Amino acid sequence: MGIQLDYLVVGHVTRDLADGAFTIGGTVSYSARTALALGCRVGVVTSASPELDLSPVLDGVAVARFPASATTTFENIYAAEGRRQVLHGTAETLVPEMMPPDWRPQIVHVGPVARECAPEWVGAFEDVFLGVTPQGWMRDWDDAGHVRPGRWEGAEPWLARADGVVLSEEDVGGDQKLLAQYAAQTRLLVVTDGVRGCTVYQHGRTRHFAAPAVQEVDPTGAGDIFATAFFVSLQRAGDPWAAARFANCVASRSVMRAGLPGTPTQEEVARCE
Numbered sequence: 500m501g502i503q504l505d506y507l508v509v510g511h512v513t514r515d516l517a518d519g520a521f522t523i524g525g526t527v528s529y530s531a532r533t534a535l536a537l538g539c540r541v542g543v544v545t546s547a548s549p550e551l552d553l554s555p556v557l558d559g560v561a562v563a564r565f566p567a568s569a570t571t572t573f574e575n576i577y578a579a580e581g582r583r584q585v586l587h588g589t590a591e592t593l594v595p596e597m598m599p600p601d602w603r604p605q606i607v608h609v610g611p612v613a614r615e616c617a618p619e620w621v622g623a624f625e626d627v628f629l630g631v632t633p634q635g636w637m638r639d640w641d642d643a644g645h646v647r648p649g650r651w652e653g654a655e656p657w658l659a660r661a662d663g664v665v666l667s668e669e670d671v672g673g674d675q676k677l678l679a680q681y682a683a684q685t686r687l688l689v690v691t692d693g694v695r696g697c698t699v700y701q702h703g704r705t706r707h708f709a710a711p712a713v714q715e716v717d718p719t720g721a722g723d724i725f726a727t728a729f730f731v732s733l734q735r736a737g738d739p740w741a742a743a744r745f746a747n748c749v750a751s752r753s754v755m756r757a758g759l760p761g762t763p764t765q766e767e768v769a770r771c772e
Contacts, residue, residue, distance in 0.1 A: 501600075501601040501602060501603040502542075502561065502599070502601050502602050502603060503540060503603050503605075504539075504540050504541065504542040504561065504602055504603065504604040504605065505534070505538075505539035505540045505541065505604070505605050505606060505731075506530075506531075506534040506537075506539040506540070506541045506542070506604065506605070506606045506608065506727070506730075506731065507541075507542045507543070507544070507598070507602065507604035507606065507607045507608065508526065508527045508530045508531050508534070508541070508542070508543050508544075508608045508610055508727075509527070509543075509544045509545075509593055509598075509607065509608070509609045509610065509616055509620060510525060510526045510527045510544075510545065510593070510609070510610040510611050510612055510615065510616060510635065511525050511527070511545055511546060511547070511570075511571040511589070511590050511593070511611070511612050511613060511615050512524070512525040512527055512528055512543075512545050512547050512551070512553060512556075512570065512571070513525035513528075513570065513571045513572060513573055513612055514551070514570050514571070514572040514573070515572075515573055515574075515575055515719070515758075516572060516573065516574040516575065516587070517574070517575055517576075521572075522758045522759065523551070523553065523556045523759065524573070524719065524720065524758070524759070525545075525571070525612050526608075526610030526611075526612055526632060526634075526635075526723045526726075527543045527545050527610060528556050528557070528720075528759060529720035529723035529724055529727075529759065529762055530608055530610060530723045530724070530726065530727040531543050531557055531560045532556070532557075532560075532759065532762035533723070533724045533727040533728060533749070533762050533763055534727050534731065535559055535560065536762065536763045536764060536765050536767070536768050537727070537728065537731045537768055538765075539606075539731065540561075541559070541560045541561065542560065542561040542562070542563070542602055542604065543557060543560055543561070543562050543563065543564075544563045544593055544597050544598050545562065545563070545564055545565070545590075545593070546564065546565040546566070546567045546590035546591040546592075546593060546597075546615070547564060547566075547567060547570040547571075547590050548566070548567055548568065548569055548570045548590070549566050551570050556759060561602070563597055563598055563599055563602075565590075565591055565593075565597055566591075567590035567591045569588035569589065569590060570588070570590055571586075571588065571589045571590050571612060571613050571615070572586070572587040572588050573585070573586055573587070573612075573646075574586075574587060575719065581669070583645075583646075584638075584645075584646040585643070585644045585645055585646065586613060586640045586644040586646055587644055589613050589615065590615065591615075592615055592616075592617055593615050593616050593617060593620075594617045594619060594620075595617070595619050595620055595623040598623075604624070604627055605627060605628065605734065606627065606628045606629075606630060606730055606731065606734050607620075607623075607624050607627050607628070607629050607630070608630045608631075608632070608726070608727065608730060609621075609629070609630070609631050609632075609657075610631075610632040610634075610635070610723065610726070611632075611633070611634070611635030611636055612634065612635040612638075613635050613638065614635055614636055614638070615635065616635070616636075618653055618656070621656045621657050621660050622656075622660075628662045628663075628730065628733075628734040629660055629661050629662050629663075630661065630662060630663045630664075630665070630726065630729075630730035631657050631661045631663070631664045631665075632664075632665050632666065632722070632723065632726045633651055633654070633657065633664065633666055633670070634666060634667070634670050634722070636649075636651045636652070636653075636654070637649055637650075637651050637666070637670045637671070648670070648671075648672050654681070654684075655684065658681060658684040658685040659684065659685070661685055661686065661687075662686060662687065662733070662734075663686070663687045663688075663689065663729065663730055663733055663739075664681065664685050664687065664688050664689070665688075665689045665690075665691065665722070665725065665726040665729060665730075666681075666688075666689075666690060666691070667690065667691045667692065667693075667722055668690060668691070668692045668693075671690075678690055678700075682700035682705075686701070686702075687699070687700070687701045687733075687739055688700040688701075689726075689729060689739075689743065691722055691725055691750075693710075693718065693721075694710055694712075694715065695709070695710065696708050696709040696710035696747055697710070697725070697743055697746070697747060699739055699740065699743050701739055706740060706743070708740075708743045708744055708747055709747075710747045710750070710751050711747065711748060711751040713751050713752070713754060713755055715754045715755070718754050719757075719758065719761075720753060720758075720759070720761060720762070721750045721753050721754050721761075722750075724749060724750045724753045724761075724762060724763065725746045725747070725749070725750035726746070728742075728745055728746040728749040728750065728763075728768075728771075729742045729743065729745070729746035732745045732746065745771055745772065748770075748771035749763050749767065749768060749771050752767050752771075
């Protein structure tokens with residue numbers, strides 16, 4: 500029978516630097532914790548240096564972790580014009596063989612942060628819900644690690660296979676032509692736009708959903724929290740409009756607290772349902 504998982508996240512945990520201190524982050528951290536709050540049995544496939552202690556962050560999560568000489572590390576610099584990032588090293592490339600063979604996930608969320616998820620993941624699963632957050636494929640960086648928007652190379656197989664793709668206006672630099680191209684190539688595309696909420700594209704239909712007005716403290720991880728809430732709701736009920744409203748609600752609560760403590764509680768999830 501194997502080990503049944505409701506939600507599997509693939510991607511690097513990160514060290515997020517700010518003002519000389521670091522916190523643990525990455526899509527897998529925010530998404531795994533959110534999936535737990537949604538009542539899921541959760542697994543993670545990731546890579547990090549041995550000294551990084553993940554137990555406080557991923558308590559209750561099944562973790563397949565592969566050692567690396569470095570942990571993927573981002574320095575996040577927030578200013579009036581937005582966020583700037585510097586990448587200081589990356590962990591190992593993640594391939595499907597790293598997942599324990601007895602894991603049986605219902606939802607697979609591939610969430611790269613620095614181009615770490617190998618293309619073979621797209622064909623690794625049959626008859627499971629595949630959610631994709633391609634932000635890490637849409638980043639490039641120079642020799643000094645300064646991150647800039649990049650082209651999503653090899654997007655077509657992912658867009659064709661995915662049951663849901665969630666990305667942000669920031670990921671595409673506001674390129675509406677590119678968004679229209681992606682929307683035409685995939686079943687369901689959701690574009691988040693911070694405090695303005697999200698837009699859902701499905702089968703030629705487009706609907707915008709406003710986000711609740713809240714006092715923002717820290718937006719880090721909100722997109723990952725949104726995506727997880729959206730994927731779980733969509734897989735459970737099959738209603739993309741309801742999933743968008745639910746994900747907006749859950750993600751809006753996350754920005755009122757800084758860092759990983761911003762991931763939702765079960766009580767907050769219940770208030771959004």
